[in-house]
Amino acid sequence: MGLRTIHLKLHNPSTLKRNIIESAFLNYNNAFNYLLKKAFEDIDKIESQYKSPKGTYSTLTLSKWIDKELSAKINKFDIQPFKDSLKLDFGMTLASYFVQKKLKSSMAFPGFKVEGVTSQDKLRPIYFCRYDIKRSFCFLYDSQNDKFFAKLFLMNSKNAKIRTNIKVSRELNYISKNQEEVKSLKKETFIIVPLSFGKWHENMLRQAINKPEILRTAHLIMKGNDYYLSLSIDLPEEDKVAPTTYLGVSRGIEKAINYTVVDMDGNMMESGTVEYESTLARIDVKAKISILANKLVDIAVENKSMVVLQNLIGMGDKLSWVEENITYKPIFGCKHYNDLVRVLEYKLPQKGLPVPAKVSSVDIFHRCRLCGSNTKKNRFSKTMFICTTCGLSYNLDSLGSINLATKLIKYENTPLKLKAKKTYDGIYLQNELIGLDLFVPRDENPFERLKEEIKKLSTIDDQEYSSICKLNPKDINNIIAKLIKQDFKNIEII
Amino acid sequence: MSLYIDVNYESLNKYKEELCGDKVEIIRSSDSVVVVLADGLGSGVKANILATLTSKIIGTIMSNGLDIDEAVNTIASTLPVCKERGVAYSTFSIIQIFNNGEGYLVEFDSPSIMRLRKGKLLEIKTESRIISGKLINEARFTVSPDDLFIMISDGVIHAGIGQTLNLGWQWDNVSEYIQKTYKKDSSSKAVTKLLLAACDSLYSNEPGDDTTVVVLKAKKPVKLNLMIGPPIDSKRDIEIVNKFIKREGKKVICGGTTSQIVSRILKKEIKTSIEYFNPSVPPTAEIEGINLTTEGVLTLSKTLELLKTCVSPDSTMSDFLKLNKKDGASELAKMLLEESTSIYFFVGQAMNPAHQNPEFPLNMGLKFKLVDEIAALLRHAGKHISLEYC
Numbered sequence: 001m002g003l004r005t006i007h008l009k010l011h012n013p014s015t016l017k018r019n020i021i022e023s024a025f026l027n028y029n030n031a032f033n034y035l036l037k038k039a040f041e042d043i044d045k046i047e048s049q050y051k052s053p054k055g056t057y058s059t060l061t062l063s064k065w066i067d068k069e070l071s072a073k074i075n076k077f078d079i080q081p082f083k084d085s086l087k088l089d090f091g092m093t094l095a096s097y098f099v100q101k102k103l104k105s106s107m108a109f110p111g112f113k114v115e116g117v118t119s120q121d122k123l124r125p126i127y128f129c130r131y132d133i134k135r136s137f138c139f140l141y142d143s144q145n146d147k148f149f150a151k152l153f154l155m156n157s158k159n160a161k162i163r164t165n166i167k168v169s170r171e172l173n174y175i176s177k178n179q180e181e182v183k184s185l186k187k188e189t190f191i192i193v194p195l196s197f198g199k200w201h202e203n204m205l206r207q208a209i210n211k212p213e214i215l216r217t218a219h220l221i222m223k224g225n226d227y228y229l230s231l232s233i234d235l236p237e238e239d240k241v242a243p244t245t246y247l248g249v250s251r252g253i254e255k256a257i258n259y260t261v262v263d264m265d266g267n268m269m270e271s272g273t274v275e276y277e278s279t280l281a282r283i284d285v286k287a288k289i290s291i292l293a294n295k296l297v298d299i300a301v302e303n304k305s306m307v308v309l310q311n312l313i314g315m316g317d318k319l320s321w322v323e324e325n326i327t328y329k330p331i332f333g334c335k336h337y338n339d340l341v342r343v344l345e346y347k348l349p350q351k352g353l354p355v356p357a358k359v360s361s362v363d364i365f366h367r368c369r370l371c372g373s374n375t376k377k378n379r380f381s382k383t384m385f386i387c388t389t390c391g392l393s394y395n396l397d398s399l400g401s402i403n404l405a406t407k408l409i410k411y412e413n414t415p416l417k418l419k420a421k422k423t424y425d426g427i428y429l430q431n432e433l434i435g436l437d438l439f440v441p442r443d444e445n446p447f448e449r450l451k452e453e454i455k456k457l458s459t460i461d462d463q464e465y466s467s468i469c470k471l472n473p474k475d476i477n478n479i480i481a482k483l484i485k486q487d488f489k490n491i492e493i494i
Numbered sequence: 495m496s497l498y499i500d501v502n503y504e505s506l507n508k509y510k511e512e513l514c515g516d517k518v519e520i521i522r523s524s525d526s527v528v529v530v531l532a533d534g535l536g537s538g539v540k541a542n543i544l545a546t547l548t549s550k551i552i553g554t555i556m557s558n559g560l561d562i563d564e565a566v567n568t569i570a571s572t573l574p575v576c577k578e579r580g581v582a583y584s585t586f587s588i589i590q591i592f593n594n595g596e597g598y599l600v601e602f603d604s605p606s607i608m609r610l611r612k613g614k615l616l617e618i619k620t621e622s623r624i625i626s627g628k629l630i631n632e633a634r635f636t637v638s639p640d641d642l643f644i645m646i647s648d649g650v651i652h653a654g655i656g657q658t659l660n661l662g663w664q665w666d667n668v669s670e671y672i673q674k675t676y677k678k679d680s681s682s683k684a685v686t687k688l689l690l691a692a693c694d695s696l697y698s699n700e701p702g703d704d705t706t707v708v709v710l711k712a713k714k715p716v717k718l719n720l721m722i723g724p725p726i727d728s729k730r731d732i733e734i735v736n737k738f739i740k741r742e743g744k745k746v747i748c749g750g751t752t753s754q755i756v757s758r759i760l761k762k763e764i765k766t767s768i769e770y771f772n773p774s775v776p777p778t779a780e781i782e783g784i785n786l787t788t789e790g791v792l793t794l795s796k797t798l799e800l801l802k803t804c805v806s807p808d809s810t811m812s813d814f815l816k817l818n819k820k821d822g823a824s825e826l827a828k829m830l831l832e833e834s835t836s837i838y839f840f841v842g843q844a845m846n847p848a849h850q851n852p853e854f855p856l857n858m859g860l861k862f863k864l865v866d867e868i869a870a871l872l873r874h875a876g877k878h879i880s881l882e883y884c
Contacts, residue, residue, distance in 0.1 A: 388675040390811040391691030
């Protein structure tokens with residue numbers, strides 16, 4: 001799934017086109033207001049008659065409440081160009097109202113004006129429910145000048161534009177399956193407006209030139225004196241990439257974001273920080289996070305990485321430092337780091353990489369990456385780590401990211417813990433997770449018996465597993481396979 | 495009260511230098527140990543010569559009962575003058591600890607010696623005087639068991655300077671680190687290794703200066719008695735076992751048959767321990783009154799391997815950390831190397847046919863070879879070793 005919304009600005013529409021757009025807004029809003037008024041009078045009946053047997057409400061079904069008679073009545077608002085869209089928009093609004101009313105009985109009905117909507121009111125966006133070169137909306141492309149245009153059907157035949165000159169000033173083609181040439185008509189019920197947008201949006205529109213099926217619905221939005229087309233576009237997912245490295249991304253006390261790439265054995269390959277250029281210091285935080293996220297995605301794609309992030313929801317990482325009564329806090333607060341996480345969670349799958357893993361980071365700035373010693377004593381200063389067990393020193397910011405990067409490898413290598421109880425006659429060995437419950441008489445080798453029993457466990461069927469152990473069969477088989485692969489060295493007696 | 499002084503030192507050469515400009519001299523006599531750390535001016539050959547002369551002269555003079563004045567005067571008149579710098583200069587620090595617990599230290603232009611008691615820094619109050627134009631600090635004090643003394647050269651103070659730490663590690667931070675890392679049962683070698691590993695890491699493995707750490711640990715003598723193999727004459731089993739049990743100190747038994755003999759004679763049960771599962775080392779057992787009971791040849795072989803690694807000059811901190819593992823070989827190696835000051839071996843000469851090596855003469859077996867190697871290694875590490883064949 002790659003459905004996302006992008007905003008394209010209508011570039012400098014002329015006064016005539018502005019007037020057409022403003023009329024369309026008023027018409028659409030008054031029609032919508034009228035429908036709401038009518039629905040309100042009949043709401044209880046609608047609520048009961050349009051409920052599905054499962055108790056749910058669907059947009060399409062609710063839109064059918066607008067019968068032929070009502071449909072003809074709303075023609076007075078000149079909404080013929082977008083009547084289908086209006087009906088669906090109305091259906092969506094009612095469906096949403098009924099769902100929320102179920103959760104909260106005091107939910108208010110959507111507001112409407114008794115006397116009608118004026119240009120002074122806050123206007124609802126115009127919904128275009130389908131991409132179509134003959135109705136609703138579509139895009140045009142001038143390949144010679146590399147420009148994009150939107151074609152918006154906003155008028156009915158009654159108030160259509162009459163062209164005196166049907167000569168075309170530029171060569172335009174539809175962004176459609178057949179890429180037909182655009183021809184001017186004497187009577188036009190649409191406007192064509194150039195679009196302006198950033199590089200990122202341009203990249204997506206270009207994909208649509210060859211794959212117009214990715215263009216879905218749109219909303220025409222008014223913001224101040226400007227108009228935007230809010231387009232839903234279904235971007236194809238990149239081919240899935242099998243990760244061959246891990247990329248740990250941590251926040252720091254000197255640098256905002258630090259990263260380390262390790263191979264599957266935990267050996268460091270690359271390490272550094274990601275920053276935005278100082279010239280961009282004045283841009284808002286959201287934009288900064290987006291820039292940082294894009295850089296991290298590039299690194300992850302280049303290294304085919306499984307990204308590992310800090311889980312800072314409900315738990316901290318003890319990165320702050322107090323020295324001589326001054327508290328030094330990380331550059332990125334928890335909120336901003338979590339915002340970065342949310343952005344990465346959708347950007348990485350778009351590039352075919354797995355959804356990033358979020359892991360506990362309570363120890364990443366205190367645990368030695370060489371010997372595993374985990375104590376606060378290991379932190380020497382605000383920026384320096386010196387292990388009190390093996391002497392390894394490390395820059396604190398870098399340590400966080402490398403510990404993150406190797407976390408999943410450590411989880412993978414965590415030993416299987418066995419409960420052991422000695423008696424006069426022998427020894428009991430137990431592990432509830434894999435359903436192990438073994439007694440070894442004193443005259444037998446407990447290790448050899450254990451190996452035999454675990455190998456036997458790997459052959460029992462799934463149904464038997466569910467009755468004797470806590471984990472699902474797939475997880476159990478993974479654990480047993482790991483034990484066999486490491487020749488049972490990864491066992492710990494407790 | 496007689497003390498055993500466990501001494502160890504290690505150095506890092508300045509990056510790209512073949513010779514170290516720091517020199518350590520350790521001289522043990524019947525009643526004391528003298529340790530001298532000298533740091534020659536500059537680096538390389540010249541510094542090495544200066545430091546070697548300084549440490550040798552001081553060590554020899556003081557271990558022969560002469561005083562520091564004599565040593566300093568001799569140095570002043572002996573050290574060669576550098577043609578480039580026009581001076582003959584080497585810093586030094588000296589500790590002399592007597593078996594009866596008396597201590598004496600002297601410092602000249604070197605970082606102050608650190609002293610820890612129960613893990614806390616204990617200030618050494620020094621008095622200054624001038625000898626041959628040199629300002630000398632000296633102190634006399636009493637040494638208690640488990641007191642730790644750390645002598646460091648400038649390279650430790652400056653570790654990381656301009657790289658990982660702007661101002662270097664600095665004396666206060668070094669002493670704080672040593673207190674943080676203090677463990678009562680750590681040997682002087684382990685402390686030396688740890689401190690030097692930290693310096694090397696701070697220097698990003700390219701030391702900017704010769705770096706030396708010397709650690710002295712005062713210990714009450716800890717005796718260990720080790721019984722390996724059954725006596726050649728089974729009629730002597732009771733005699734040997736009783737002799738073994740009556741000896742002062744810790745008791746370790748190596749070998750299945752040997753443990754059964756001890757168990758039978760003492761009328762104590764053998765319980766196989768399952769507290770540590772390591773497929774490469776046979777499990778240990780428990781006999782009441784015995785500190786450690788292990789399997790025989792396989793465990794001894796692994797123990798020897800661990801000892802060789804730890805005693806080697808190339809050993810690292812991670813090698814020492816392996817001694818903390820719970821298998822029989824690691825536990826035995828730790829007891830021999832880190833905990834004991836003198837070890838008494840009872841070596842049973844009964845042969846186990848399964849252990850015969852055709853390359854050795856009939857009167858040698860794998861077991862004896864292992865024992866000899868272990869004993870030699872421990873002797874080299876400063877332990878008092880005794881062997882009794884039975």
